[in-house]
Amino acid sequence: EAKPSGSKARRQKDATTVRRLSLPTDPATINVMTSLRARRKSDAGQWVPRNLGLFVLALTVLDLPSFVCGWMQPQPAYHRAASEKRKVPLISAFASLSESTSHIPLHISSNQRVVENEDASNSNSQQQSLDRIEKEIDAETYRTNLKIAALASDCAHKSNTTAAVQAVRLLRRLSHPDSVAYNSVLKTLAKISPSKLKSAQLTPRSSTFSSRGQHEGSWVDAAHVGEELLEEMMALHRQQVTANQEWYERLGKGELSDVELERGAPRVRVKANVRSFSTVMDAWSRLGDREAAQRCEAILQKMTHEYEETGDIALQPNLISYNTLLSAYAKIGDSEKCMDLLRVMRNENIDPDVISHNAVLQAIARSLEPDAGESAESYLRESMRYCRLNGRSYTTCMDAWSQVGQPERAHALLNEMLEQYERTRNEQLKPNVITYSTVIHAYAVSKLPDKAVKAQALFRDMMARKIKTNTITTNALLNACATSEPSKEVFQMLKGVYQAIVRANQADHFTFGTVLKACTNFFPNGDGSFATQVFEEACRRGQVSAGVVHQLRHAVPSDVYFDLVGDLSETGGEVPDEWRRNVREFRRRKRFRAPN
16 A cells, blocks of 8 residues: 655644644644644744844843943943933943943953963963973883883792892883882892892992992892882982972962973872881891891881871881781791780781781791790690681691601691691691691601601602692602611612602702712612712703712712712812702701890
8 A cells, every 4th residue: 555645644644643632633623734834834034033123122121231231341330320221222222332331441452462372372382391291201100110010020920130130220210200110129129039139230320329338349138229229219208298398388478480380399209108118128038137137127117117207107017017027037036026026016906917927936936946846836726716827827837846856746737737628628728738848857857767658658648639749848758768767668769759750850959969868878888889870860960069969978989989070079179060050059048046
């Protein structure tokens, strides 16, 4: 069916509309509506002239010209005249408007307008130039901060002294460094501590930075460099705050020039906070000696003094600050100092967490006291009432029992850990390779006659639980065999473990030295055939250290030793580079007895 078009379609549409409005639908009504719509379309162009008169009449009645004049220049005489002539004809209203506006000084010379336009243009251009320079400075600082953050992340994964040097040099090249840049560099220095840096590499020659008391070619601790940067942050902050306050004082006195006003108040870009202080404390705590712990405590006292003097909440010592200081004293075995710090924390309304309690356990374990194991386990049981401990807490207590030569107590704690983990399935209590290595080491350094058998049983339990072993674990097992009572079974056990380590390519210079020590124990008469094979394997792998050479001297006869080493014993020279190319010397942590 064809759709209707033209006037017929419009009539149907009007009928539909009327039906919806419940109006009559007769043809006469529809014709009237159609004619009205056509009339509206024809009169659309005549609306403006027809209504213009009404618009002008409304202006006359409302006296809008008088209102406009009064807004432009309110004069008392005009307002009195306007109040007397409220309703005037249109011509009189416009005459009054002309007369009143003739007294308003609206005429401005063209030259004056040009000068004002030039001044406004120059002011806008100067402001835009200053804004552009400020944005370029912020962009440069932001890009450099990203580079320094990447270097800090690299240092966090491995001790990369080159990355730390690059971070310091990037900081020195910044024209306007901020707090983010300084804190990122401090993080890189803390992560590489206790490494040393060469003072000449820390900064470009154009900079004035130099470590106090250090020569240009000397080496300086990363922690020392971090503390100097912290002092520099505090000095810069004081300078910037002073400049900002002076600007506002001059503003109040009206002494600022136009250029200074356009530049605005000097920004405070650098400000040390609790993170800055805590990071430098962390760098010192990693050195692991008493002097470093005392420097760490001095930094905390300085931060506390700044907080009490300024009231700045950003400088208030927090849990991380105290935990860092606890770690510094824990590394030297000063358990009494750690207990005092816990009391200070509680007085400051800072609740110790599991990291705090683990630091105290570490201090007890390293105190070398005869009752260190008993004290550590007693503190472990007491700490369980205050917070939820983790696997590191148990492992540290096991190390305390290991230091006093009681591996059975350490083994009992391992069984307790396994029982709690199987009952609760708490991943924080799951024993790992460090836990098992601690107990195996406890057996290795003990005087038990069957320590090799028990250490091997623990090693097999690790393998059954699919816990991946490492070089520390296997070396501890080798040490347990090497220091046991000589027997054929133990020697076969040692030989099998050694061959497995070599096949897995996990042998290091500690491995070869331990096996050579076992040869001295098992073959006191000087049968050096197996020891010779071990030393030759160490030479091929580049794992000959001074300790390996020392153990070789006791493991083989003198003639065999001279044939293997050559003129090294005569000259007292160092081990050839080819033999020690893969040796990685680890810095032994010294044990410190806490003062009485």
